[in-house]
Amino acid sequence: MSQYRIWECQACGWLYDEEKGCPEEGLRPGTKWEDIPDDWCCPECGISKRDFQMKQVAETSEVEQMNTQNGSLPLFHSESPAGIKPLASKRTQNNDASGAPIVVIGSGMAGVNFVKSYRRHDKHTPIVVICADDGAIYSKPQLSNAYAQQKSIAALTQSSAIEFSRQYNVRLFTHTLAERVDTQAKCVLLQGGGAQPYDKLVLATGSSAITPSIEGNANHKIRALNNLSDYGQFVTEAAHVRHVTIMGAGLIGCEFADNLLRAGLGVSIVDPNPSALYSLLPHEASLSLTQSLTEAGADFHFGTTVSRIENRELGTKVILANGRRFNSDLVLSAIGVQPNIELALRSGISCQRGILANSHLATSVQDVFAIGDCAQVSMQRVAASDDASPIKDNTEQIGAVLPYVAPLLNQVKLLALNLANEIIHEKKPAHLSYPIMPIVVKTSCHPINMVLPIHTTAGHNRWAVEEQDSDGVSARLLDNKFNTIGYVLTGKYVTNERCNAYTTLIPNRD
Numbered sequence: 001m002s003q004y005r006i007w008e009c010q011a012c013g014w015l016y017d018e019e020k021g022c023p024e025e026g027l028r029p030g031t032k033w034e035d036i037p038d039d040w041c042c043p044e045c046g047i048s049k050r051d052f053q054m055k056q057v058a059e060t061s062e063v064e065q066m067n068t069q070n071g072s073l074p075l076f077h078s079e080s081p082a083g084i085k086p087l088a089s090k091r092t093q094n095n096d097a098s099g100a101p102i103v104v105i106g107s108g109m110a111g112v113n114f115v116k117s118y119r120r121h122d123k124h125t126p127i128v129v130i131c132a133d134d135g136a137i138y139s140k141p142q143l144s145n146a147y148a149q150q151k152s153i154a155a156l157t158q159s160s161a162i163e164f165s166r167q168y169n170v171r172l173f174t175h176t177l178a179e180r181v182d183t184q185a186k187c188v189l190l191q192g193g194g195a196q197p198y199d200k201l202v203l204a205t206g207s208s209a210i211t212p213s214i215e216g217n218a219n220h221k222i223r224a225l226n227n228l229s230d231y232g233q234f235v236t237e238a239a240h241v242r243h244v245t246i247m248g249a250g251l252i253g254c255e256f257a258d259n260l261l262r263a264g265l266g267v268s269i270v271d272p273n274p275s276a277l278y279s280l281l282p283h284e285a286s287l288s289l290t291q292s293l294t295e296a297g298a299d300f301h302f303g304t305t306v307s308r309i310e311n312r313e314l315g316t317k318v319i320l321a322n323g324r325r326f327n328s329d330l331v332l333s334a335i336g337v338q339p340n341i342e343l344a345l346r347s348g349i350s351c352q353r354g355i356l357a358n359s360h361l362a363t364s365v366q367d368v369f370a371i372g373d374c375a376q377v378s379m380q381r382v383a384a385s386d387d388a389s390p391i392k393d394n395t396e397q398i399g400a401v402l403p404y405v406a407p408l409l410n411q412v413k414l415l416a417l418n419l420a421n422e423i424i425h426e427k428k429p430a431h432l433s434y435p436i437m438p439i440v441v442k443t444s445c446h447p448i449n450m451v452l453p454i455h456t457t458a459g460h461n462r463w464a465v466e467e468q469d470s471d472g473v474s475a476r477l478l479d480n481k482f483n484t485i486g487y488v489l490t491g492k493y494v495t496n497e498r499c500n501a502y503t504t505l506i507p508n509r510d
């Protein structure tokens, strides 16, 4: 057994390798997890060790062993899609794809963590990952606070596609767009003409930032920050920028604002609501966050939207629907993300907002699964034989798109276990159940930690604000029987003691 272990933060996916330590956070190489003080916080999401959010995911030797065993295999491919040859040829006329690989579409946190989880159960079944991007492995939550820390793309990249494919024994096709799934032939058709057969197919196609089309001659100045290449472009442009306008005062908009202000940029935020994070927080907490960001330098424009962006001789003018106008060098869209469901739709796989999946993560098509930001997962338990019919007619059964890391990690672990059990042991699949999953808002000027119900029933829940002053808010979310079903802590009230105390009041979701 190895002396060292690797731990993963359950809220954001950040990895701590005991062997390497984390010198930039004051942890020397070789520092064991148990020797780290209880008040130490994950550098990414700020959740403390005391909250038990870190889980052991591997022993260092386990990963190294895979690396050594497979280092010489020709696992990494980035040839043109038309050049891709099917990995397996053992297909019969009955479309029996046994012998074909598990194919994962997407190399974001869902796809990558699925592979890592699966390899813990089964080191041999062939896995193929197909992704439209360059396959660099990174933690997306870091994008919202990387700029002030002057992080480069290289610093954010945890491993390259080639390192990942060698380490986890997968074939990885980068810059390759999956165009359609032939669900009868069990084959993924690739842009440019290639085809990849599958035994099991995992859709992890993620989500895209919504970028509105705004009137005026400077629509091209609107940016989103939803992947590593967006970040690279932003860093290059920001070198010549003094002021940024952010559309949307939601989670990501507020995190960007906090970070860009810390980097010394001027920031205006435009949102149709009356205050920041308006739809998620109780009024008092929303005002508290708005006030802290304002004190940090944010210039809020509430109750309006950006209606035009004009390139003028003296710079770019942002014109709001309420008639106000100001100069700004760049406009960032943070008005939300939408699940990437086009591939599923083209393939006849049932979708609503996301790709519909049942509590086994199975979609409406046999042997096709969906995880991560693209999936709309129902918690309603289904019989194993019902895997191909997840769609029922009520909200609880239709499920929710939860575009956060914690739900994604729970999904990938369950799917990896279920597929390994089915492939190796022919066991029945287990059901997804979520633990209590805190959402950490990385606004350093006014930190927020909250737990919200997965399904909200409009009008039935109400916030009970228990403490409130200029430095923060402590509130519980109650259902119509006065049970605690969530909480929000902001500013000085974000303490481990309070998080734990409120968490114990929330009934188990299982």
Ligand SMILES: Cc1cc2nc3c(=O)[nH]c(=O)nc-3n(C[C@H](O)[C@H](O)[C@H](O)COP(=O)(O)OP(=O)(O)OC[C@H]3O[C@@H](n4cnc5c(N)ncnc54)[C@H](O)[C@@H]3O)c2cc1C
Pocket (backbone or CB within 6 Å): 011, 012, 045, 105, 106, 107, 108, 109, 110, 111, 130, 131, 132, 133, 139, 140, 141, 142, 143, 144, 176, 177, 178, 179, 204, 205, 206, 207, 208, 225, 226, 227, 252, 340, 343, 371, 372, 373, 374, 402, 403, 404, 405, 406, 408, 440, 442
């Ligand atoms: C700025 C920012 C900050 C965030 N902060 C937090 C946070 O603090 N905490 C938290 O819990 N969550 C946070 N999130 C959300 C979290 O990062 C996402 O939930 C998670 O990264 C989604 O991972 P994913 O793999 O599902 O999708 P993605 O990262 O979108 O990956 C999708 C993959 O699919 C590929 N793909 C798509 N379509 C195709 C196709 N047709 N063919 C081939 N490949 C395809 C893409 O190339 C990509 O590799 C944040 C998100 C953003 C944008």
